[in-house]
Structures are given as structure tokens and as C-alpha cells.
Amino acid sequence: MTNVSEYKTFLKKLKEALIAYSFGTGGVLAGFIIASQLNIFNSPSFPWAIAVYPAVLSAKGVISGLFSGRLSTALHVGTIYPRFFGNTKSFYRLFDTVIFLTLEASVAIGVVSVVFGSLFWGIVLADFSNILMVIVSTMTLGLSLSLFTIAVTFVTFKKGLDPDVVVYPITSTAMDIVVTIFYILMLNLLFFFGSFGKYAVTFITFIPAILMLYILPRNIHEEEFVKTIKESFFTVMFVAFLVNVTGTILKSISEQVIVEDRKEIYTVYPALTATVGNVGSVVGSTATTKLALGLLKPSFIALRNHATQIVATWAASMTMFVFFSTLSLLMNGIFALHIFLRFTSLLLTANILAVTTIVLVSYAISILTFQRGLDPDNFVIPIVSSLADSITSIALLSALLWLG
Numbered sequence: 184m185t186n187v188s189e190y191k192t193f194l195k196k197l198k199e200a201l202i203a204y205s206f207g208t209g210g211v212l213a214g215f216i217i218a219s220q221l222n223i224f225n226s227p228s229f230p231w232a233i234a235v236y237p238a239v240l241s242a243k244g245v246i247s248g249l250f251s252g253r254l255s256t257a258l259h260v261g262t263i264y265p266r267f268f269g270n271t272k273s274f275y276r277l278f279d280t281v282i283f284l285t286l287e288a289s290v291a292i293g294v295v296s297v298v299f300g301s302l303f304w305g306i307v308l309a310d311f312s313n314i315l316m317v318i319v320s321t322m323t324l325g326l327s328l329s330l331f332t333i334a335v336t337f338v339t340f341k342k343g344l345d346p347d348v349v350v351y352p353i354t355s356t357a358m359d360i361v362v363t364i365f366y367i368l369m370l371n372l373l374f375f376f377g378s379f380g381k382y383a384v385t386f387i388t389f390i391p392a393i394l395m396l397y398i399l400p401r402n403i404h405e406e407e408f409v410k411t412i413k414e415s416f417f418t419v420m421f422v423a424f425l426v427n428v429t430g431t432i433l434k435s436i437s438e439q440v441i442v443e444d445r446k447e448i449y450t451v452y453p454a455l456t457a458t459v460g461n462v463g464s465v466v467g468s469t470a471t472t473k474l475a476l477g478l479l480k481p482s483f484i485a486l487r488n489h490a491t492q493i494v495a496t497w498a499a500s501m502t503m504f505v506f507f508s509t510l511s512l513l514m515n516g517i518f519a520l521h522i523f524l525r526f527t528s529l530l531l532t533a534n535i536l537a538v539t540t541i542v543l544v545s546y547a548i549s550i551l552t553f554q555r556g557l558d559p560d561n562f563v564i565p566i567v568s569s570l571a572d573s574i575t576s577i578a579l580l581s582a583l584l585w586l587g
Contacts, residue, residue, distance in 0.1 A: 193491050200499035203349045204461055206356040207503055210454030211510050213363040217453070218446040218515070220367055225437070230305045231314055232370060233437050234430035235296055236363075237572050239318055240453065241426040242288045243325045243362050244355050244460060244568040247332055249415065250281050251354060252468050252563065254336045255346040259472055265337040273407065279398045280411050281329055284419065286391035287412075289319040291423040299427040304434060317369045320387040324365045328358050345469070355461065355568070359453045418562055422569040429569075432576040436583070447526060448579075450511040455530065455579065458500050458507075459537045460571035465496045467545035467563035474553045481553045489546065497538055504530045529586050536578035541571050 217224065217236070224233040254277070257263035263274045293315035300306035300314070332354045339349045369387075372380035402408040433452070469492050473479035479489065508527040512518040545567045552562045 193495050196492055196495035197499055199345060199349060200465065200496045201502065203353055203465075204458055204499050204503045206353045207454050207458050207461065208506070208510065209356040209360045210457045211450055211507055211514070213359040213453040214450040214511070215514055216360075216363050216367065218449040221446075221449070223367065223370055229310070229313070229370070229374065231296065231300050231310060234300070234304050234427075234434040235314060235318065236366060237429045237433050237456070237576070238292050238296060238426035239321050239366050240359060240362055240456070241422065241429060241569040241572045242292050242318070243322060243328075243358050244457075244572075245418070245422050246281055246284055246288060246322075247328070247354055247358055248460075248464055248568045249284065249418075250277065250329060251332055251336060251346070251350045252464070252471070253277055254333070255340075255350060255468060256472055256475055258336070258340050258346060260475060265340045267333065267337075276402060276405060276408050277411075278329065279402050280408055280415075282326065282391065282394050282398055283412065284415055285322050285326055286319070286395065287416075288419050288422065289322045289391070290315070291419050292426060293318045295423040295427050296430075299431055303431050313373060316384050316388045317366070317373060319391065320369050320384050321362060321365045323387050323390050324369075325358060325362050326391075328354070328361060331357060355457050355464075356454075359457055363453070414557055414562070418566055421566060425569045425573050429572040429576050432573065432580060436576065436580050447511040447515050447517065448583075450514060451507045451530065452579070454507045455504070455533065455537075456572045456575045458503050459534075459541055459575045460568040462496050462500050462538050463541040463545040463567035463571050464563070466493055466542050467549050467567050470546055470549040471553070471563055474549065481550050493542055493546075497542070500538055501531060501534055504534045525586070529582050532582040532586060533575065533578040536581060537571070537575045540574050540578075541567065544570060544574075 224236070226232065254263060257273060257277075258265060262271060263277075264270050293311070296314050296318070297306070297308070297311045300310065301308070306314075332350070335353050336346050336350045339346045369384055373384050374380070376383075436448075466489070470479060470489055473489070474481060505527055508523065508530050509518070512523060512526060545563060548563050548566055
């Protein structure tokens, strides 16, 4: 490949990544919503609220990531068609899998949250039912966004764009906004609307269990469904642990005096974690597709053959971090040149720490799962998206302690 063709490929990948990551602007809106609701998240009545928030975001991102990753690869290899009706059995079975995993992930995260909460968040066992109901009900409402994921995947594929690059960044950002709204709505219903609110949240919580009565009988003997559930079980449990680590880190950040009155940090937080997750998902998803098509060897040495994609997605993420910095300061009414330079330096430092790690992890998971005969799409985006939240949180906390 000539230098000219490599340069053109880089520009094409950069353009696609920037288009996809530009939707991350919505993550700033999600963060602004959080910043405006700090009275709820910092309430001593439910000290777990801020810690559970990234767990809910990550869990929904995991399910969406697995869904979009499987859809993208299936479209490329032809096992799913880009249409809603008259599609293959694989398409409808994948949709059933998403519903099952939503309930599984919700319960797993709720259980692990109790352990973390009792150790680090100052909760008691009586809080368990409230935590579980808020998580499951929020995730249940988020299922409606699966239709949005399908639509975006099909449209981008028909338009000649690479769904591995475009779909997850677009859908994950939309989910950040909508799931944030759902999460705050569930908190308000449960704690401020009396019996009506509690009954409403309880009803929503039981919807996935009711759906299971329809899904399990018709899929329990389907090899593809069972295989996905088995392979995803480890991922779900691993993610349940990771997202609670992320929540604990975020709670630590929120308790730092340096962040106490800095709403601009809360404002950009969802956008930062989403963008780093997008970098990891793009690197991993494009690698899994190349592996499936035989265009990439399953070895770490072959990483250099994926360098153009990596550099392009990284450059796009840094561009977006600068934009997020500007937008957050403007939204909070504190924009000034010296504040902008300081805040942008902080975010770019976090970017370098987080993206370096997530790229290596994402590629490693793609290669290792493929080498072991597993389906990388069941592991790459789900693990990377949740791991990205923890990595970004640690990177942000490190940058805060270093640069202030």
C-alpha cells in the first residue's frame, strides 16, 4: 500500500470516527443533567445513587455493544439482512438474547453493588431492594433503544458506511442521555412519589421476568442462543464487578474537595467515558470483523496492520475532548481562556492515559478470544465498554490529583 493510499485511508477513517464521535456531544448533555441534579446524587438518604449511576450506564452500554457488534459482523458476513421484517432467524434470536442479557446483567450488577455498597458506599442490606429495582427498571426502559440501534445499523450499512465504526458511538451516546433521564426518573419515582411511584417502579422491574416466559421456551434448545448466553455469562459477571469499581471511583471523585464545586467535571464525565469506550469499541469491532473475513492475522504482531484505524480513532477522540472542554465551560457559564487551557490540559492528560490502555486491551481481547475459538463479538465491546469507564475514571482522578 502506498503512502498516498494510506493517507487517504487515514482521512476516511478519521472522518468516519469524527462523525460518529460527534454524537458524543450528547454525553455532555447527560452530564449536565447529572450536574443539575446533584442534590439527589449527594443526598445522605441514598448514598449509593452516584455510585450506581455509572453501573447503569455501563450495563446498558455492554448490552448495546454486544448487540451492535453482533449486528455489524453479521451484516458483513451476510447472516443478517438490513431490514426489520422478513429477516433471518439469527436476527430475531439476537433480539431475544438482548432481552435475556438485560435481566441477567441487571441482577448481577445489583447483587455486586450490595457488596461494594456495604464495603465502600455506606449502605445497609435494606437498600438492596431499592438498588435492584432502580437498576432493573432503568435497564428495562432502556430496552426501547434497541430498536434505535437496529435502525442506525441498517441505515449506515445501506449508506455504505462501516457500522463497526459508526453505530456504537451513535447509539451509546443516545443511550447515555436517555438512560440518564430514565435513571433520574426512577430515583424520583421511588423516593418522592409515595406509593404510586413505588408501584410504578415495581411494575417496570417485573417486565423482563414476564418476557422471559415467552423467550426461554422458544430459545432454550437453540444452539446459537445458548452459546451466546454461555459465553456472555463470564462477561456479565466481569462487567458487574468492573462497573461497581467505576462507581466507587466516581464516588471518590465526587467526595474530593477539588471536584466539589466543579460542575464542569460532572458535565463532561459521561462524554469522556463514552468516547474512550467508543475508541476501544471501534478498534476492537473493526479487528473482529477483519479476523472474521481473514484480513487480519490473530497475533499481536499484526497490530501494525491495524495502526491506521487506531491512529485515526485516537486523533478523533482528542479532537472531541477539546470540544467537550469548550462546551462544558460554556454550558456552566465559566468559560475564560486560562480556565479553558487548564481544563483542556486536564482532559487531554486523561485521554492519553485512558486511550493508550483501552487500545491495547481492546486489541488483546479480540486476538485472544479469536485464538480460543470464541466469538469475539460476545466479549470485545461488552468488556471494553465497561472497562473503559473504569479506566477513564482512574485516568481522570489521576489527572485531577496531578494537575488539579
